[in-house]
Amino acid sequence: MFVNLKRKDRLLRDLPLYFMLLPAVVLVAIFSYGSMAGVIIAFQKFVPAKGLFGDQQWVGFQNFVTLFSVPNIGLVIRNTVIIALFKMIAGVIVPVVFALLLNEVRSMLTKRIFQTVVYLPHFLSWVILSGVLINLLSPSEGIVNIFLSKLGMEQIFFLGDPDVFPATMVVSDIWKAFGFGSVIYLAALTSIDPSLYEAAVIDGANRWRQTWHITLPGISSIIVLMSVLGLANILNGGFDQIYNMYSPVVYSTGDILDTFVFRLGIEQAQYSLSTAAGLFKSGVSLIFIVGSYYLADKFTGYRVF
Structure with a gap:
């Protein structure tokens, strides 16, 4: 009672x-x-005129069979995994390195200026940033290619060369997101006991040794946690980013599951097939999410509840 x-x-x-x-x-x-x-819808031959709960024809797993018989589906999955994997790896390394460097800055004003500048792109949508990047990376009028020409180097078609496009997506994504990630690692750095650094100085350790033996071990649990949780996004190549900057010229290396589903469902009106593709992605992502939370619990003790 x-x-x-x-x-x-x-x-x-x-x-x-x-x-x-x-x-x-x-x-x-x-x-x-x-x-x-x-x-x-993924299990039906969906006819929009009959409605979602209308008398639709059930086809079982036929849409999934058709989906995996599409000639370029393997290429789309490969592009998705490659782009997402490199984003995940760089999305951990770059914020950690930047946080370590910024932590060495003694001037609070300088530190806040740098932190604000790198954090600003995080608040802008890809619709805005893609317009900025298209102008900056233009092969004819973009400031990047103009600078390369001044150095006597060949111009690079960043958004039109299939070999360069994936790297452009990874670098631009890191530029947008690493400021937010660095805030997490900077917060983790504040939890390290300052007396450890004092003892290291007495023992004659330089800044590199202090970073290697004190700083990195002190934030290793956060690094592992962020890396493990990033596994859940292994099939999220970034629809907003790629859709606003890709073209048919770079489909061979830039087309991902999200853009593939969009074209199937919205542009080609193949609703059943696009739903099957989306359900496949969700199923694989669910497996990675469960696995990532298991690894996070095992290595860092992180639990949702």
């Missing part, structure tokens, strides 16, 4: 917080869970 009263009092106390949370819960329920009803 006493426990029930305590639970009731706690519920009444937190009731305003639950009401504040309610709009977010409703939005998630409608757009994240409610839309999952559309998964049945």
